[in-house]
Structure formats: structure tokens, C-alpha cells
Amino acid sequence: MNFERALYWVNVGAIPTDTVRSILSNEGVLLMKHLQGGVKKGAFDEAEAQRRFEAWKQKKQAAVDAAKTSMATKAQEEAKARLEAEQAKNAAKAEAVAKKKAEILAAQAAAAAEAAQAEEAPAAEEAAAE
Numbered sequence: 141m142n143f144e145r146a147l148y149w150v151n152v153g154a155i156p157t158d159t160v161r162s163i164l165s166n167e168g169v170l171l172m173k174h175l176q177g178g179v180k181k182g183a184f185d186e187a188e189a190q191r192r193f194e195a196w197k198q199k200k201q202a203a204v205d206a207a208k209t210s211m212a213t214k215a216q217e218e219a220k221a222r223l224e225a226e227q228a229k230n231a232a233k234a235e236a237v238a239k240k241k242a243e244i245l246a247a248q249a250a251a252a253a254e255a256a257q258a259e260e261a262p263a264a265e266e267a268a269a270e
Contacts (some may be wrong), residue, residue: 147172171196 146169150156156164164170183191210232 141167143167143169151176168193168197228248 141163146164146167150164150169150173161170172189172193175193178184179186179189
């Protein structure tokens with residue numbers, strides 16, 4: 141948006157729609173028109189009007205920066221919370237898999253032990269028969 145042209149048109153009597161008024165207000169055009177009206181009435185000089193406008197602009201920029209920082213911090217915290225939840229879920233899943241593997245290994249070891257006992261029994265019977 142061209143600030144100077146928008147200010148010119150507002151000063152010569154252009155009547156903005158509600159949407160345009162909102163945009164002009166956010167950009168500071170309407171504030172500058174108000175300050176220029178104060179200068180014309182002699183309430184303060186042009187330098188004071190410019191100082192007030194710059195102070196408003198700095199305050200507005202500080203508010204925008206604070207909002208951006210807040211949003212970025214919130215996004216980081218949410219990402220961290222999601223990561224921690226995912227890590228907890230993965231740990232629980234890894235524990236369940238490890239438990240299942242341990243059960244399978246225990247079953248295989250038991251089967252191997254039974255097979256070893258089954259092989260030892262006929263060998264012991266043959267030795268006893270001799």
C-alpha cells in the first residue's frame with residue numbers, strides 16, 4: 141500500500157469502506173490524518189505529530205514482534221510435547237516387542253530343552269540295557 145497516496149485521498153475527502161477503513165487504521169493512515177488535523181488547529185507542531193506517529197508505529201511493531209515470538213514459542217512447545225508423546229509411545233511399543241521376543245526365545249529354549257531330554261532318554265535306556 142502506498143501510504144502517502146492513501147493519506148492524500150483520505151485528506152481530500154475520500155470515504156473508505158469498512159474494510160478499507162480497517163486496513164488504513166492498521167497502517168496508521170487514519171492516525172496520521174488525525175495528527176495532521178491537530179497540526180492545522182495549532183494543538184502541536186509537525187515535529188510533535190511525527191514523533192507521536194513514530195512512537196505509535198514502534199509500539200505497534202513491538203506488539204507484532206511479541207505476538208510472533210509468542211506464536212513461535214507456542215509452536216516449539218507443541219512440537220516438543222508431540223515429540224515426547226511419540227517417544228513415550230515408541231518406548232512402550234519397544235518394550236512390548238522386547239517382551240514378545242523374550243517369550244518366543246523362552247518358548248524356543250523350552251522346546252530345545254524338551255528335545256534334548258527326549259534325545260537323552262533313549263540314550264540312557266540303551267546304556268542301561270547294555
